[in-house]
Amino acid sequence: MPTVPRRTLAAVGVAAAIGVSACGGTAPPxxxxxxxxxxxxxxxxxxxxxxxxxxxxxxxxxxxxxxxxxxxxxxxxxxxxxxxxxxxxxxxxxxxxxxxxxxxxxxxxxxxxxxxxxxxxxxxxxxxxxxxxxxxxxxxxxxxxxxxxxxxxxxxxxxxxxxxxxxxxxxxxxxxxxxxPKAAPVVEAKNRFDAASAALRTLAAARPDLKVMVVTATPDNLYVAYLPDHPDIKYWGELGLNIVHPARPTESEGGFWEVVSWENADKYQADVILVDARTQSMKIEEMAGKPTWAKLPAVRAGQLYPWHAAERYSYLGYAKVMEELKTNLEQARDDVVK
The missing domain is CATH 3.40.50.1980 (Nitrogenase molybdenum iron protein domain)
Incomplete structure (x- = not known):
């Protein structure tokens, strides 16, 4: 994965602690x-x-x-x-x-x-x-x-x-x-994943003007996710979500991100910004001190939600992620970018 945030930030010895999904769990198989x-x-x-x-x-x-x-x-x-x-x-x-x-x-x-x-x-x-x-x-x-x-x-x-x-x-x-593979919890998780995917597809079709961007940050730079290199974000794009992303990643990152200085943090604008919820990523309250970030439409509208960048690759894990994402996007306005 990218040198930032999955490698460089991890290398300083900070354990990741992504945000907990708002949805309940399923008993383990x-x-x-x-x-x-x-x-x-x-x-x-x-x-x-x-x-x-x-x-x-x-x-x-x-x-x-x-x-x-x-x-x-x-x-x-x-x-x-x-x-x-x-x-x-x-x-x-x-x-x-x-x-x-x-x-x-x-x-x-x-x-x-x-x-x-x-x-x-x-x-x-x-x-x-x-x-x-x-x-x-x-x-x-x-x-x-x-x-x-x-x-x-x-x-x-x-x-x-x-x-x-x-x-x-x-x-x-x-x-x-x-x-x-046919154990009841596994089958239930697969059905839940399929239902969450269908619900997100329906929302995307009903809200084509809702622009969504995914970022992580350090004190020095903002990192805007390059859709093709992130399996989860790419999947949401395939479901129809309008994902704002760079045309190409920054070469030095080996893919995954475009690195944007905080002075140019307004290069991309969206109605909703999903922010890396892991501990090694800069927190939303810390980012608030960056003037260009504070002026972004999604920030001014308070439409900032977590991105679970380190979610496990299971039907249960991503079912909960997509259920939470749908709940957050349903309440978001799609007219904050003028």
């Missing part, structure tokens, strides 16, 4: 059935890496976002790494509905991965998403070799693919790990 121990288990991950084990992996360790997605599909990791526990001890939204009291922690912030503890857990498989090709999210570069010697890893590509395809990929991996 049952844990995956135990492996029979018969035959071999094989999987080809999104790096093209072929994994072959004597039996189906039982002890799975996963990056928090991957753990959250797998959990919704019925897999119960034994440990997680990446943002999962807030400073007050509560569950970080990035880890979804994972019961953090029942899983081990081998790292909670960027650059933190306890290789010794990982080895002591006797893992069968490590699972992590990948924003950059062949790079497992939250596995420190200096630890990759050691981690690879302990257990095989499976990477799931999170950029350059459609939202639904990424969700389905996690579902396929969960099924390969023994989860039941």
């Amino acid at each position: 049952p844990a995956a059935a135990p492996a029979s121990g018969q035959g071999t288990w094989t999987w080809t991950d999104d790096r093209g890496k072929n994994i072959s084990l004597p039996s189906r992996p039982q002890r799975v360790v996963a990056q928090s976002g991957a753990a959250a997605a797998l959990w919704d599909f019925g897999v119960r990791p034994v440990a997680v790494f990446g943002p999962h526990r807030l400073k007050d001890g509560g569950r970080d939204p990035e880890v979804g509905e994972v019961d953090i009291a029942k899983v081990e922690s081998i790292g909670n912030v960027w650059g933190e991965f306890n290789v010794e503890k990982y080895a002591s857990l006797r893992p069968d498989l490590l699972v992590a998403g990948m924003y950059q090709k062949n790079t497992l999210w939250y596995v420190p570069e200096e630890s990759v070799q050691a981690v690879d010697q302990i257990a095989p890893s499976a990477g799931v590509q999170l950029s350059g693919k459609p939202l639904v395809e990424i969700i389905e990929r996690y579902g396929q991996l969960a099924a390969a790990l023994g989860a039941d």
